Amino acid sequence: MADTCPARVIAYSSFKIVSNMFWLTRFSFIAKNAWPVVSPQLQQRCFSNGVGNFSKTLLLQFQQRCFSDGCPxxxxxxxxxxxxxxxxxxxxxxxxxxxxxxxxxxxxxxxxxxxxxxxxxxxxxxxxxxxxxxxxxxxxxxxxxxxxxxxxxxxxxxxxxxxxxxxxxxxxxxxxxxxxxxxxxxxxxxxxxxxxxxxxxxxxxxxxxxxxxxxxxxxxxxxxxxxxxxxxxxxxxxxxxxxxxxxxxxxxxxxxxxxxxxxxxxxxxxxxxxxxxxxxxxxxxxxxxxxxxxxxxxxxxxxxxxxxxxxxxxxxxxxxx
Ligand SMILES: O=C(CO)COP(=O)(O)O
Missing domain, CATH: 3.20.20.70 (Aldolase class I)
Incomplete structure (x- = not known):
């Protein structure tokens, strides 16, 4: 059942807004730097997720690429x-x-x-x-x-x-x-x-x-x-x-x-x-x-x-x- 407590609803909504802003910032960093180095399959997988997961998946892939093979x-x-x-x-x-x-x-x-x-x-x-x-x-x-x-x-x-x-x-x-x-x-x-x-x-x-x-x-x-x-x-x-x-x-x-x-x-x-x-x-x-x-x-x-x-x-x- 949906939460009806106003304080909890406001707190949760605020948290979601801040969290989405965080991932959006990450997203712009990734779009600029990481997108060109990820595989087409991963790009496909990222598209099927929301902004948060999309960015998280990409960021992880980016870091893995950078710190295992050297930044291309x-x-x-x-x-x-x-x-x-x-x-x-x-x-x-x-x-x-x-x-x-x-x-x-x-x-x-x-x-x-x-x-x-x-x-x-x-x-x-x-x-x-x-x-x-x-x-x-x-x-x-x-x-x-x-x-x-x-x-x-x-x-x-x-x-x-x-x-x-x-x-x-x-x-x-x-x-x-x-x-x-x-x-x-x-x-x-x-x-x-x-x-x-x-x-x-x-x-x-x-x-x-x-x-x-x-x-x-x-x-x-x-x-x-x-x-x-x-x-x-x-x-x-x-x-x-x-x-x-x-x-x-x-x-x-x-x-x-x-x-x-x-x-x-x-x-x-x-x-x-x-x-x-x-x-x-x-x-x-x-x-x-x-x-x-x-x-x-x-x-x-x-x-x-x-x-x-x-x-x-x-x-x-x-x-x-
Ligand atoms: O100390 C160095 C540069 O700061 C390296 O010196 P060398 O190139 O003479 O080995």
């Missing part, structure tokens, strides 16, 4: 290649790098960012070819003050530098930066209007102990605890054992970690962040291995050290061509 075609994530110059270069060498960047040609479908030593930031910002963005390699979690040797997000903004690399393993290992400090820096830089390349990665010891996922999930979670909006974040997965060693992760090893990261982000942050956030691979990337790595569905670009100082960087930028 990268789901519109723009390939992004960063060059981390680290503490290298003189003005003459900086000019040589700028020359090969100007000569290119650089694939217009790839976002290119060079991570420059602080003293050359302004010079590179003024002399880099159009389309090449500039990143600092560090910045502190305060606007200004008594922090000798540090640079602030405000200073970077002041000279129109739009990006900063944070949490690099060399900052973690040599300068003792903790997960929490890095997360605070990421949050502060984002709040100041910078875009961030946030680096994570396990050491050889951690990999050999089977702790790769535990470590990278912990590093991501520390950041997730401090930020809400991931729009301006690129994650760089850089296994420490592959950095500067010539020992690149195989495309399969890198893809495995990238996929696991996306799955973790889907579960702990949100499916839409998992789908949209770009994850770079870093660690002995060269002109010779970039194509195979770049062909993996969850590898959305590279963070390049040594090879970013050489003309082969152009080849790496063009890995997806």
């Amino acid at each position: 075609g990268g789901m519109g994530r723009k390939f992004v290649v960063g060059g981390n110059w680290k503490m290298n270069g003189t003005k003459k060498q900086v000019d040589e790098i700028l020359d090969f960047l100007k000569k290119g040609p650089l694939n217009a479908d790839t976002e290119v960012i060079v991570g420059v030593p602080a003293v050359y930031l302004d010079y590179v910002k003024c002399n880099a070819p159009p389309g090449v963005e500039v990143a600092a390699q560090n910045c502190y979690k305060a606007e200004k003050g008594a922090f000798t040797g540090e640079i602030s997000a405000l200073m970077l903004k002041d000279i129109n530098v739009g990006w900063v690399i944070l949490g690099h393993s060399e900052r973690r290992q040599i300068f003792g930066e903790t997960d929490d400090l890095i997360a605070e820096k990421v949050a502060f830089a984002l709040d100041s209007g910078l875009k961030v390349i946030a680096c994570i990665g396990e050491t050889l010891q951690e990999r050999e102990a089977g702790k790769t996922e535990e470590v990278v999930f912990r590093q991501i979670q520390a950041i997730a605890n401090k930020i809400k909006d991931w729009t301006n974040v690129v994650i760089a997965y850089e296994p420490v054992w592959a950095i500067g060693t010539g020992k690149t992760a195989t495309p399969e090893q890198a893809q495995e970690v990238h996929k696991a990261l996306r799955g973790y982000i889907c579960e702990k942050i949100s499916p839409s962040v998992a789908e949209s956030v770009r994850i770079q691979y870093g660690g002995s990337v060269t002109g010779a291995n970039c194509k195979d790595l770049g062909a993996k569905p969850d590898i959305d670009g590279f963070l390049v050290g040594g090879a970013s100082l050489k003309p082969e960087f152009v080849q790496i930028v063009n890995a997806r061509q």
Whole structure:
């Protein structure tokens, strides 16, 4: 028999309206992103259900596709290649790098960012070819003050530098930066209007102990605890054992970690962040291995050290061509 209690009827109707709105929002996300990748049989099955079930079925299928096989075609994530110059270069060498960047040609479908030593930031910002963005390699979690040797997000903004690399393993290992400090820096830089390349990665010891996922999930979670909006974040997965060693992760090893990261982000942050956030691979990337790595569905670009100082960087930028 139908419920006649007015309070219950109103409460139930309100619940249905809110629930339908929720699924309608999901529906528009799915229509845009997932519909093209589902099978005709499933599309048929979805049509025979109501909006809620329709959306739920599709969303599940979409997540399954994305996190088992990798998001087909990268789901519109723009390939992004960063060059981390680290503490290298003189003005003459900086000019040589700028020359090969100007000569290119650089694939217009790839976002290119060079991570420059602080003293050359302004010079590179003024002399880099159009389309090449500039990143600092560090910045502190305060606007200004008594922090000798540090640079602030405000200073970077002041000279129109739009990006900063944070949490690099060399900052973690040599300068003792903790997960929490890095997360605070990421949050502060984002709040100041910078875009961030946030680096994570396990050491050889951690990999050999089977702790790769535990470590990278912990590093991501520390950041997730401090930020809400991931729009301006690129994650760089850089296994420490592959950095500067010539020992690149195989495309399969890198893809495995990238996929696991996306799955973790889907579960702990949100499916839409998992789908949209770009994850770079870093660690002995060269002109010779970039194509195979770049062909993996969850590898959305590279963070390049040594090879970013050489003309082969152009080849790496063009890995997806
Ligand atoms: O640390 C890196 C980029 O941030 C990787 O360095 P290499 O490419 O020299 O291994």
